[in-house]
Amino acid sequence: MSKTVIIYSFHTQKSKKVAEKVIEVFGEEDIKAINAEELTAKDFEENNNFILSAPTWFDGELPNYWDEFVPELEEMDLKDKTFAVFGLGDQKGYPENFCDAIGILVGILEHCGAKIIGKIPAEGYTFESSKAQRGDIFVGLPLDQENQGRLTNDRVSNWVAQLKEEMK
Amino acid sequence: MNEMEVPKIYSIKKTDKETLKKWFYLMTLGRLIDDKAPNYLKQAIGWSYHAPYAGHDGIQLAVGQHFEKNKDHIFLYYREMLTAMSCGLTAEEIILNGISKATEPSGAGRHMSNHFAKPEWNIHTVSSSTGNHTLHAVGVARAIKYYGEKAVAISGQGESSVSEGYVYEAFNGADKEQLPVIFVIQDNGYGISVPKKDQTANRKVANNFSGFKNTRIIHCNGKDVFDSMNAMAEAKRFALEESKPVLLQANCVRMHSHSNSDDHLLYRNQLERNYVMDYDPLAKFGRMLIKYNRFTEEELLEIEDSAKVELKAAHKAALSAPDPAPESIYDFVFPEAYHSEKYPDGLHNEEGEKKKLITGLNETLKAEFRHNPDTFIWGQDMANKDKGGIFNVSKGLQQEFGKKRVFNAPIAEDFIMGTANGMSRYNDKIRVVVEGAEFADYFWPAMEQYVDTSHDYWRSNGKFSPNIVIRLASGGYIGGGMYHSQNIEGSLAAIPGVRIVYPSFADDAAGLLRTAIRSRGLTMFMEPKALYQDPKAATVIPDDFEVPFGKARIRKEGSDLTLLTYGNTTHLSIEAANRIQKEGGNVEVIDLRSLIPLDEETILKSIQKTNKVLIVHEDKVFGGFGGELSAIITEKAFKFLDAPIKRVGSPFTPVGFNRILERAILPNVDRIYTAAKELLEY
Numbered sequence: 001m002s003k004t005v006i007i008y009s010f011h012t013q014k015s016k017k018v019a020e021k022v023i024e025v026f027g028e029e030d031i032k033a034i035n036a037e038e039l040t041a042k043d044f045e046e047n048n049n050f051i052l053s054a055p056t057w058f059d060g061e062l063p064n065y066w067d068e069f070v071p072e073l074e075e076m077d078l079k080d081k082t083f084a085v086f087g088l089g090d091q092k093g094y095p096e097n098f099c100d101a102i103g104i105l106v107g108i109l110e111h112c113g114a115k116i117i118g119k120i121p122a123e124g125y126t127f128e129s130s131k132a133q134r135g136d137i138f139v140g141l142p143l144d145q146e147n148q149g150r151l152t153n154d155r156v157s158n159w160v161a162q163l164k165e166e167m168k
Numbered sequence: 169m170n171e172m173e174v175p176k177i178y179s180i181k182k183t184d185k186e187t188l189k190k191w192f193y194l195m196t197l198g199r200l201i202d203d204k205a206p207n208y209l210k211q212a213i214g215w216s217y218h219a220p221y222a223g224h225d226g227i228q229l230a231v232g233q234h235f236e237k238n239k240d241h242i243f244l245y246y247r248e249m250l251t252a253m254s255c256g257l258t259a260e261e262i263i264l265n266g267i268s269k270a271t272e273p274s275g276a277g278r279h280m281s282n283h284f285a286k287p288e289w290n291i292h293t294v295s296s297s298t299g300n301h302t303l304h305a306v307g308v309a310r311a312i313k314y315y316g317e318k319a320v321a322i323s324g325q326g327e328s329s330v331s332e333g334y335v336y337e338a339f340n341g342a343d344k345e346q347l348p349v350i351f352v353i354q355d356n357g358y359g360i361s362v363p364k365k366d367q368t369a370n371r372k373v374a375n376n377f378s379g380f381k382n383t384r385i386i387h388c389n390g391k392d393v394f395d396s397m398n399a400m401a402e403a404k405r406f407a408l409e410e411s412k413p414v415l416l417q418a419n420c421v422r423m424h425s426h427s428n429s430d431d432h433l434l435y436r437n438q439l440e441r442n443y444v445m446d447y448d449p450l451a452k453f454g455r456m457l458i459k460y461n462r463f464t465e466e467e468l469l470e471i472e473d474s475a476k477v478e479l480k481a482a483h484k485a486a487l488s489a490p491d492p493a494p495e496s497i498y499d500f501v502f503p504e505a506y507h508s509e510k511y512p513d514g515l516h517n518e519e520g521e522k523k524k525l526i527t528g529l530n531e532t533l534k535a536e537f538r539h540n541p542d543t544f545i546w547g548q549d550m551a552n553k554d555k556g557g558i559f560n561v562s563k564g565l566q567q568e569f570g571k572k573r574v575f576n577a578p579i580a581e582d583f584i585m586g587t588a589n590g591m592s593r594y595n596d597k598i599r600v601v602v603e604g605a606e607f608a609d610y611f612w613p614a615m616e617q618y619v620d621t622s623h624d625y626w627r628s629n630g631k632f633s634p635n636i637v638i639r640l641a642s643g644g645y646i647g648g649g650m651y652h653s654q655n656i657e658g659s660l661a662a663i664p665g666v667r668i669v670y671p672s673f674a675d676d677a678a679g680l681l682r683t684a685i686r687s688r689g690l691t692m693f694m695e696p697k698a699l700y701q702d703p704k705a706a707t708v709i710p711d712d713f714e715v716p717f718g719k720a721r722i723r724k725e726g727s728d729l730t731l732l733t734y735g736n737t738t739h740l741s742i743e744a745a746n747r748i749q750k751e752g753g754n755v756e757v758i759d760l761r762s763l764i765p766l767d768e769e770t771i772l773k774s775i776q777k778t779n780k781v782l783i784v785h786e787d788k789v790f791g792g793f794g795g796e797l798s799a800i801i802t803e804k805a806f807k808f809l810d811a812p813i814k815r816v817g818s819p820f821t822p823v824g825f826n827r828i829l830e831r832a833i834l835p836n837v838d839r840i841y842t843a844a845k846e847l848l849e850y
Contacts, residue, residue: 011446013439056417059355059371059445061389064447068456071180096371 003032004167005043008053009065010035014145015055015088017057018152025160036065041072048081050168051118054140055088060097060131062104076112083109084118084163085140086156087132092147095128099142103131106111106139116140117166118159123125124151174386180460185391188462189471193391195225195450197475201262204479206428209678213487214267217281219247220424225449227390227418229254230400231352237289237839241308241593242322243301244284244294247354251324252284255291259482269489270646275773276629277492287477287631292593295620299329300361302338302351303583303617305541307534309347311598313411314572320407321349321590328359328607334616343380343414344578350403350414354390356422361435374417382539391449421447471817474746500630501664503688505717514679514715516763518708525671526700528678528709529561529639533601535711536685537569540599544591545687546577547584547603547639558606559641559700581605581614588636589621592649599685601637608642608694610652621690622665637684637691642670643786644737644834645698649825653834655735655787658692661763661796667717668763670694672738675707676761679715687717690832696735706738722774726756729847730774732797733761733784737835741784744840753848763793771797772805779810780847784840789817811850816843 004026008019011035020157034043036053044050057063062070085106089099106116121136125144132138141150141159179402186561202222208215221228224247227327232254235242244251247260261273265284268277274285274293292308294301312319329335330353342349353374357364370376374385384406388399396418403414421444425432432441457463508514523531537543545565551574556563566574571697577584581604590599605611611618621634644653657668669684669691671677677695684691699705723738724745733741736757745755756774760767775781781801783794801813818833823833 030322058421061419064452067389067392068452068459071456071460093365155354 002048004030004049004051005032005034005047006051006053007034007036007039009037009063011037012055015053016158018086018143018145019053021153021156036064039069040086041076044073044076044078044081047123049113050081050083051163052083052085052105053087054085054093054101056097056099056101059094060100062101066101066105070108071093074108074111075164078109078112078114082115082117082167084116086118086143086159087140088143088145090146091125091127091144098125098127098132099138100131102138102140102142106132111116118163120162122160172384174388174398174402175402176398178394180394180462183394185462188457191229192453192457192463192468193471193475194254195229195453196472197259197478198253199225199450200475200479201259202249205266208267209428215281216454216525217246217427217429219282219427221247221249223356223421223423223444223447223449224390224418225250225453226393226396227352227354227388227420229393230396231324232256233397234400234404235322236319237291239290239317239319240322241290241292241305241312241319242303243292243324245301245324245326246280246282246296247326248324249282249284252291257284257286257291259478260485261286263482263486264489267486268492269486270492271489275627275631276496278629280628285628287628291408292620293624293628293632295623297620298588299325299332299335299433299617300616300620302329302335303586304590304593305349305351306338306342306347307587308593309349309590310345310587310784311591311594313345313347315594318408319348320404321347323349323351323809325351325353326359326515327353327355327357327364328362328367329353330373330376330441331367334582334586337578337580338586339377339380339383339413339415341578341583341587343383343579346382346412348407348411348413350407350416353415353417354420355417356420358422358426360426360430361432372417374415377415384412386414386416388416388418390420391447391452393449393453425449431613457719500626502667503625503630503633505667505689506683506686506714508683508714508716510712511679511714512716514676514719514721516675516710516713520708522706523674523709524701524703525674525677525705526559526561529681529695530563531709532678532681533562533565534568536682537565537573540597540685542597543599543601544573545601546575548577548579548606548736550574550576550603552576557603559697561639561695561700562603568572568802578820581611582617585614585617585638589617589624589634591656592635593632596633596688597637599635599637601639601685604638604640606641607652608640608656611640611656612784618666619663622663625689626665633688634690635688637681637693639693639695641697642694643696643698644823644830645736647825647827647830650822653830655785657692657763658787658792660692661793665690667691667765668694669717669761670696670735670763671761672696672699672735672759673705673707675709675713676715676721676759678709679713680761682714683716698736699739715761717762719761719769720767720770721759721761722756722770723759724755724757726752726754726778729756729780729782729844730771730778731755731757731782731784731844732760732771733757734763737784737840740835741835741840743837744844747837747841748844748848753844755844768804769802771801775801775805776808779808780850781809781813782816782840782844782847783813784816784835786835787817788820789815790820792817793847811847812848814843815839
């Protein structure tokens with residue numbers, strides 16, 4: 001089995017910190033980090049298991065590094081590849097678009113035939129609407145450093161454990 | 169109607185290279201000027217107001233690319249330099265505007281920099297009041313729909329503007345009338361330093377209006393060229409095909425301070441400033457052009473170089489352009505008034521049946537609607553079956569001229585006034601008459617549009633004349649209390665650019681109304697409502713009567729005292745003068761008819777004869793129009809005066825409702841008589 005790849009922007013601060021936590025829990029030897037700002041199609045072709053960081057920017061947008069990659073991504077064939085997405089959001093400041101970027105990215109990945117893992121029950125958050133939510137579940141892991149920073153470590157640990165199970 | 173699909177017509181992979189090149193060139197040139205603008209201020213050349221657009225690049229490019237000049241109508245707010253360029257303004261025109269040269273296209277340096285316009289292309293002159301032009305966009309869209317043209321009106325505005333009440337009025341009116349207007353809300357999260365959360369609870373401010381029945385709401389990423397182009401294409405398609413409004417909210421970033429008088433370091437931390445700089449739309453577009461192999465870095469550098477060359481030439485040409493001449497300040501204060509061949513002094517000797525003042529107004533309106541098919545009227549209570557206007561002045565108009573020319577407006581005075589301004593922008597043949605409010609007392613909410621409309625002709629250096637007559641039922645003597653008795657002409661007379669008339673007899677009302685409707689420009693037409701049905705005001709009215717502006721009428725000749733008056737008090741003054749006549753005194757009563765322009769010649773000529781002046785009006789003495797009359801006379805005719813100038817009017821109080829209070833406040837014959845007698849004794 002090839003290494004799991006984690007893709008996040010090395011240029012960020014908060015997302016980078018959370019990504020490093022994911023790496024730590026996952027086990028550094030089992031995961032390879034790729035800078036989202038230097039991402040190429042080849043990175044997707046050569047790997048099978050992905051963890052993506054998709055923080056929500058502004059009022060419910062993908063960060064520019066993902067947005068710029070979308071025209072390429074949406075034409076890829078991602079059958080037989082597995083993706084898990086986490087992302088930072090702000091339930092209080094942006095309750096109408098809490099972690100929308102997770103939902104937007106997952107939608108594109110699904111359209112390309114990818115298998116999505118790491119879905120969690122939509123519990124323990126307070127917001128108005130989110131593209132990451134479908135019924136009672138989130139299609140990825142929402143994290144809120146602004147309002148629930150203390151929960152992040154546990155959420156990451158539980159999620160990574162869940163991923164490891166789902167990747168078996 | 170909010171979540172319909174936006175087709176992806178444009179994309180980094182599909183859009184042809186020439187188009188991409190044009191966009192990149194425009195965006196690069198625009199940004200070069202945007203970044204250079206503050207230098208003009210630093211070098212004391214000009215451009216003291218510059219609101220940088222950086223961060224709005226995607227949506228501004230898109231809006232301009234969808235504007236068809238001489239067909240669509242567009243209103244740019246002060247942060248829309250790139251929209252202006254994308255509409256077709258050249259770099260030189262932008263800089264000419266920035267440094268306020270006589271040849272700049274919006275109005276020869278009369279308006280603040282960064283208010284880009286070119287009225288001859290339908291890039292309209294706009295106010296600095298945020299969202300003010302939403303009402304103009306609705307008004308011109310009403311004309312587009314009426315005349316059956318396949319075009320749209322576009323209003324550019326910031327997201328904070330939706331906090332303004334008149335913006336709500338515009339959205340509501342466009343929705344109700346189903347008009348092809350696109351409101352492009354460029355959301356950068358701030359109104360100067362005020363964050364969006366202090367404006368409204370909903371971050372997606374357009375969604376505040378999701379209950380509107382006919383309005384489509386579209387959201388897009390205003391920082392992204394393709395998302396913006398697709399959203400704007402869909403907005404225009406929808407507005408054109410459905411003839412319905414669109415609220416297009418484009419999420420942008422403000423990369424710099426609000427303007428060069430603001431410093432965002434005072435309220436944005438480093439993290440936030442980095443965050444918005446990271447999403448520089450121009451840098452993103454450039455990265456994508458290279459990433460998707462549409463251009464090489466060398467090709468982009470070549471485009472940048474040619475933009476620099478154009479900027480250098482534009483800068484040089486603009487610096488050598490002429491400045492406006494100081495003596496030009498009196499140009500374009502008023503557009504041409506209608507010239508009366510037959511009644512040059514607004515007098516007649518017709519005999520026959522007398523008609524009431526209300527009949528004179530009603531018949532003149534009908535005659536003018538027959539005379540000019542491009543005449544429209546709206547207002548509160550304008551038309552519903554047999555009701556025609558709050559006092560039935562417009563009775564029968566809708567039956568004769570139809571619901572598209574004669575119609576009710578919502579209770580929104582600024583909307584009534586603002587859409588009149590907007591509709592008259594469609595072409596110069598259009599004449600709009602509005603009942604500005606149910607009573608003059610309720611006109612105050614329209615003041616924002618009134619003031620702006622008063623500026624239009626001057627501000628555009630004569631390129632746009634709002635051809636509007638505002639009718640207002642004014643004054644008291646009906647037991648109406650403080651909200652049905654106000655005289656507002658004293659306050660309004662302080663605002664240049666508007667003619668103000670206030671007739672007191674039926675023939676003058678008819679003649680002045682005809683002149684006002686046939687003239688270019690804005691006229692405030694005050695109707696003394698207490699005289700609508702009063703036999704005292706009834707006269708014979710020639711069918712074609714015309715009263716030119718600025719022509720007073722001597723209602724009673726005399727040699728001992730000049731009494732200047734207008735409106736309701738004309739009749740009281742004549743009565744007082746007649747009483748004095750019986751006692752051997754001889755008072756000349758001059759009915760001013762027009763306050764602006766004022767017939768100074770007739771006034772001064774009379775004073776040379778009588779050497780004494782009494783000014784009478786219904787409005788308060790303090791701050792009333794009589795103060796201005798008094799000052800003019802003191803300055804120009806002091807040597808002829810044998811007595812102090814006296815004024816009779818209301819005390820400095822509101823008008824009370826109880827008739828006892830009303831009588832104690834409003835002028836009457838006895839008070840005029842007493843004041844005249846005092847003067848005659850000098």
